[in-house]
Structures are given as structure tokens and as C-alpha cells.
Amino acid sequence: MDNTRENRIVFWLFLSPVLVAFLMVVIVPFIMGIFYSFTSWSSSARAGAGLEFIGLTNFTESLSDPSFLYSFLLTFIYTAVNVLVINIASFALALLVTSAIKGRNLYRIGFFLPNLIGGLILGYVWQFIFNNAIPGLGKIWEFLAPLANPDNLILADRNASILALVAVGTWQYAGYIMMIYVAALESVPVELHEAARIDGANGWHRLRNITIPMVAQAFTITLFLTLVNSFKQFDVNVSLTAGGPSTMFLGKPIFGTELLALDIYNTAFLANNLAQGQARAFLFFLVLVVISIIQVRTSKKREIEL
Amino acid sequence: MTERRKESLILEITSALLFVIFLLPFGIVIINSAKDAFSVTQNPMGMPEDWTQLFRNIANIWTSPNVQYQSSFLASVFITVASLMAITFFSSQAAWVLVRTKTKISSAIFIMFVAAMVIPFQIVMFPLLSWFRVVHQTIGIKLLRTFGGMILAYVGFGTSLSIFMYHGFIKSIPYELEEAANIDGASRIGTFYRIIYPILKPIHATVLVLNGIWIWNDYLLPLLVLGKGNRVMTIPLAVSNFAGAYVKQWDLILTSILMAMVPVIVFFLIAQKSIIKGMVQGSIK
Numbered sequence: 001m002d003n004t005r006e007n008r009i010v011f012w013l014f015l016s017p018v019l020v021a022f023l024m025v026v027i028v029p030f031i032m033g034i035f036y037s038f039t040s041w042s043s044s045a046r047a048g049a050g051l052e053f054i055g056l057t058n059f060t061e062s063l064s065d066p067s068f069l070y071s072f073l074l075t076f077i078y079t080a081v082n083v084l085v086i087n088i089a090s091f092a093l094a095l096l097v098t099s100a101i102k103g104r105n106l107y108r109i110g111f112f113l114p115n116l117i118g119g120l121i122l123g124y125v126w127q128f129i130f131n132n133a134i135p136g137l138g139k140i141w142e143f144l145a146p147l148a149n150p151d152n153l154i155l156a157d158r159n160a161s162i163l164a165l166v167a168v169g170t171w172q173y174a175g176y177i178m179m180i181y182v183a184a185l186e187s188v189p190v191e192l193h194e195a196a197r198i199d200g201a202n203g204w205h206r207l208r209n210i211t212i213p214m215v216a217q218a219f220t221i222t223l224f225l226t227l228v229n230s231f232k233q234f235d236v237n238v239s240l241t242a243g244g245p246s247t248m249f250l251g252k253p254i255f256g257t258e259l260l261a262l263d264i265y266n267t268a269f270l271a272n273n274l275a276q277g278q279a280r281a282f283l284f285f286l287v288l289v290v291i292s293i294i295q296v297r298t299s300k301k302r303e304i305e306l
Numbered sequence: 307m308t309e310r311r312k313e314s315l316i317l318e319i320t321s322a323l324l325f326v327i328f329l330l331p332f333g334i335v336i337i338n339s340a341k342d343a344f345s346v347t348q349n350p351m352g353m354p355e356d357w358t359q360l361f362r363n364i365a366n367i368w369t370s371p372n373v374q375y376q377s378s379f380l381a382s383v384f385i386t387v388a389s390l391m392a393i394t395f396f397s398s399q400a401a402w403v404l405v406r407t408k409t410k411i412s413s414a415i416f417i418m419f420v421a422a423m424v425i426p427f428q429i430v431m432f433p434l435l436s437w438f439r440v441v442h443q444t445i446g447i448k449l450l451r452t453f454g455g456m457i458l459a460y461v462g463f464g465t466s467l468s469i470f471m472y473h474g475f476i477k478s479i480p481y482e483l484e485e486a487a488n489i490d491g492a493s494r495i496g497t498f499y500r501i502i503y504p505i506l507k508p509i510h511a512t513v514l515v516l517n518g519i520w521i522w523n524d525y526l527l528p529l530l531v532l533g534k535g536n537r538v539m540t541i542p543l544a545v546s547n548f549a550g551a552y553v554k555q556w557d558l559i560l561t562s563i564l565m566a567m568v569p570v571i572v573f574f575l576i577a578q579k580s581i582i583k584g585m586v587q588g589s590i591k
Contacts (some may be wrong), residue, residue: 018400018419021458029430032437113332116571120546286428290577
């Protein structure tokens with residue numbers, strides 16, 4: 001039996017299904033997408049008719065469009081705040097559910113639960129909470145009456161809406177990140193804590209000098225996981241705020257909570273400017289490439305240190 | 307000792323409080339699913355006066371032509387299950403040949419799959435639609451607005467991460483195991499399905515959980531491939547179709563959300579140990 005020939009046949013036989021699917025939905029559209037970002041692609045030029053090469057026009061126009069610049073800036077701010085809040089919350093939750101309290105497992109499940117539901121549906125739930133349930137509290141209790149005032153709606157204010165996005169993102173994601181921290185915390189040897197306790201180290205010292213260094217690797221993982229996911233946020237953005245309320249930026253009225261992914265979608269479909277949406281997606285992609293390169297470098301460096 | 311007792315009491319109260327806060331939104335969905343249109347806006351934080359309204363609302367959603375709950379649910383189940391079967395089946399066999407074949411082309415293909423993980427959906431989504439249209443026009447295979455196109459898309463987008471995970475696991479399986487089977491006269495294909503595939507069980511679980519949660523909840527891809535107002539809808543599409551409407555019927559929207567959440571939560575509670583383990587494993591890889 002010709003073993004190498006059999007191997008070669010099996011190699012291509014086993015690879016072909018994923019290769020076909022991958023080429024069809026990732027590689028071909030990806031190459032088309034990069035190409036389209038340099039053209040005048042629009043819904044009328046879909047079939048290839050009237051497709052013109054226009055160089056960097058889509059990029060220069062995007063970079064001089066206040067709404068795109070705003071979305072870029074907003075996405076960076078949102079990502080920074082979100083990463084910070086989610087990681088602090090998740091680490092705190094992880095410390096709670098690994099301490100010697102009763103019902104730890106029940107708490108873990110409870111904190112994890114929002115993660116199972118899609119961002120779209122969660123966004124609608126929270127839209128109801130912010131627009132109806134919280135004002136409803138103002139109707140029940142006298143001292144909360146200002147909440148019932150339509151002027152004080154959280155989603156009617158831009159800054160509060162951004163914080164609302166962070167709050168919902170944290171609520172959705174914290175349980176998952178918590179589980180990663182839990183796995184890391186449970187791998188810290190108990191003897192280490194016992195020894196430190198005997199030596200007179202208090203809780204804070206043990207946290208700073210034992211726990212945090214021991215779970216440092218988990219921090220790298222969760223940091224990049226939350227970073228990339230926050231940067232790509234779309235579903236909650238659509239259903240919770242849909243980009244609103246409006247605000248002014250560089251003298252132009254724009255959507256106040258429109259993150260990059262939503263801006264790309266709206267540019268292509270609402271403004272009917274497919275080519276420019278494509279150029280924006282390309283810039284979006286470049287940022288993700290940079291993040292990934294940093295991530296690979298950091299984890300390599302850490303591996304060497306260990 | 308009393309100091310530690312006090313400390314743990316504080317921790318217990320904090321946990322319980324946070325637990326209530328985390329689950330409160332679910333509670334708000336439940337109580338408001340049992341109200342009529344008037345009381346849901348008038349008294350969203352109060353208990354429902356008549357719990358039987360819950361069943362009337364459920365019946366309403368069950369038969370609503372906007373939600374098409376039954377067909378949406380079946381479509382979501384079908385798309386998720388078929389995609390997951392295809393992803394685990396095809397990705398594991400691909401990862402296996404990629405690990406066991408030490409050629410330049412093999413490592414180049416693997417690197418391509420891994421590098422593609424950085425590609426965001428936003429850069430491929432518009433060309434994907436026109437490309438699917440071109441495929442339909444030239445070779446007559448209809449991929450837009452079909453289950454086939456949907457499942458193909460999930461296999462294409464899900465395979466990178468899945469191959470990466472299988473690859474890491476298969477590398478740790480000693481090659482002697484396969485050599486022994488070869489000596490016993492098993493074919494290459496037979497070796498994979500009889501010997502390797504069953505060993506992959508723990509990693510199958512991870513791949514199923516990560517892809518399953520993503521596919522079941524995914525909104526944008528079905529929105530683009532299946533389209534709005536199509537005969538075939540998934541659960542997230544159906545909910546947004548209804549909830550995104552201009553006039554907000556919160557009583558029914560929340561009922562439809564409840565009906566979208568309950569199957570997932572029930573499924574999770576049954577399989578929670580392996581789901582959590584699978585997700586944590588997936589992140590560490």
C-alpha cells in the first residue's frame with residue numbers, strides 16, 4: 001500500500017470541506033472587501049457595472065467625516081472604560097465566589113447567566129429598564145420622584161447612555177471573565193496563603209503579593225478578550241441606544257453613542273455608501289491587527305519570563 | 307475567630323446582594339410578561355395583578371405573525387445544530403491532517419486559518435452579500451435567504467477558532483497510538499474515526515459550547531444572510547423584528563424575550579458544568 005499517496009489523498013479530502021467554506025465566506029469576501037474600499041462601490045454598482053477605482057478617496061472622506069472620527073474616539077474611550085470596569089468587577093466577583101462563603105456555586109451560576117443571552121436581547125431588556133422600570137421607581141417612592149421626570153431619562157443623555165452601555169456590557173460579560181479568574185485563583189496553592197498567614201500577612205498583603213502575581217497570566221488573557229470584544233461591540237449598541245441621542249461634534253450633528261461597528265453598518269446601509277463603509281471596515285480591521293500583534297508579543301514575552 | 311466570622315458575614319451579604327442585582331433584570335422581564343399593555347407602562351416595577359395574563363401573552367406571541375415563534379425557534383435550532391455538527395466534524399478532521407502532515411503547504415494552511423481570526427465580520431459582511439449573489443447568478447446555487455447559505459457561513463466563520471483548538475489538543479496525542487492502528491491494518495480514515503475522534507471528546511465540548519452560544523445568539527449574520535421580513539427567521543431576528551418596531555408593545559416584547567431566554571437557560575442549567583468548563587478552556591487556549 002502506497003502510504004504517502006494515501007496520506008496525500010486523505011489530507012486534501014479532510015481539508016476540502018473547511019477550505020471550501022472558508023474561501024467562500026472569509027477569504028473571497030475579504031479580498032473583495034479590500035478591493036472595494038478603493039472603488040466607488042455602491043448598491044447600484046453591485047453587479048460590477050460602473051465600478052470605478054478612486055484611490056484613497058473613501059479613506060480621506062471617512063477621516064474628514066466628524067461622525068466617523070467621533071465614533072473612533074468614542075469606541076476607544078468606551079473600550080478603555082469597559083475593559084477596566086469589566087475586569088475589576090470580574091476579579092472582585094471571582095474573589096467573592098472563591099472565598100469560603102456558603103452557596104458559592106449558586107452565585108457563580110447567577111453571575112454567569114447573562115452571558116448566555118445574546119447582546120441584542122439583553123439590550124432590549126435594559127432599554128425597558130432604563131426607559132420604563134427606573135422611571136417607574138420614581139412613581140412608587142416619593143424620594144425617587146426625579147427619576148420619573150422624562151427629562152432625567154438615562155438614555156436621553158449622551159454621557160449617561162455611554163455609561164449605560166458600559167453597565168450592560170459589564171453585566172453581560174463579567175460572569176464569563178469571572179470564571180476565567182476563578183480557574184486561575186483555584187490553581188493558587190492553599191499552602192502559600194497558609195504560610196503567609198502564619199507569617200502575619202493580612203488579607204490585603206496576601207492579595208497583592210500572592211494572588212495577583214499568581215494569576216498574572218489570566219490577566220493577559222482577560223485583558224485582550226475584553227479589549228477585542230469591547231472594540232467590536234455591536235449588538236447591545238443596536239438594541240440599547242441605536243446610536244442615539246444625537247450630539248454635536250466638529251460643528252456637525254451626529255449620533256452620540258454610535259460605536260465603530262454600528263457606524264460602519266450605518267454608513268453602508270443607512271447612508272447607502274457601501275464603498276465608504278468598506279473603507280471604514282478596513283481601518284477597523286487595521287486597529288484589530290495592531291491589537292493582535294501586541295497581544296501575541298505580550299503573551300510570548302510572558303511565556304519566556306515563566 | 308470572631309473577626310473572621312464577621313469578615314465572612316460581610317462577604318456573604320455582599321454576594322447575596324450582588325446575586326439579586328444580577329438576576330433582577332430577569333425578574334423584571336418575568337413580572338412584566340404577566341401584565342397587559344396598560345399596566346406594563348403604568349407600573350413596571352409592581353407585581354402583576356393577574357398572573358394568568360402571562361399565559362395570554364404567551365399564547366399571543368405563540369400565534370403572532372410578526373414573531374412566528376414556532377418556525378423561528380425551529381429555524382434557530384436547525385441552524386445551530388446543523389452548523390455545530392458540521393463545524394465539529396469538519397474542523398476536527400482538518401486539524402488532524404494539519405497536525406499529522408509535516409509539509410510546507412500544511413503549515414501554511416494552518417497559519418492562514420489562525421491569522422484569519424483577526425478578520426472582523428465588518429470587513430467581510432458587505433462583499434459576502436454581493437459574492438453570494440454572484441454565486442447565485444453564475445452557478446445557480448442560492449445562498450442568500452436559505453438555510454444552506456446560513457450554515458455554510460457559520461462553518462466558514464467558525465472553523466478558524468475550532469481548528470486552532472483541535473490542533474492544540476491533537477498535538478498532545480502520542481503518534482504511537484496511530485502507528486499501532488496502522489500496523490493492525492487500519493486505513494488513515496479509519497484511524498481517525500475509530501481512534502482519534504473519540505479521544506477528542508473534551509475539546510468537542512469546548513468547540514460546541516463556544517460556537518453554540520455564538521450561533522444561537524448571533525444577530526448580524528442572520529440579518530444579512532436571511533434578511534428582514536423573510537419567511538425564515540431566527541429567534542434574535544424575530545425578537546428584533548418585533549421589538550425594533552416604532553410602537554413599543556412592551557408587554558408582548560418582554561414576553562417574546564422571556565420565550566427566547568427560557569430554552570437557553572433551561573439548557574444551561576442542565577449542562578452548566580460542561581458549559582462553564584468549555585468556555586473557560588476555550589479562553590485559555
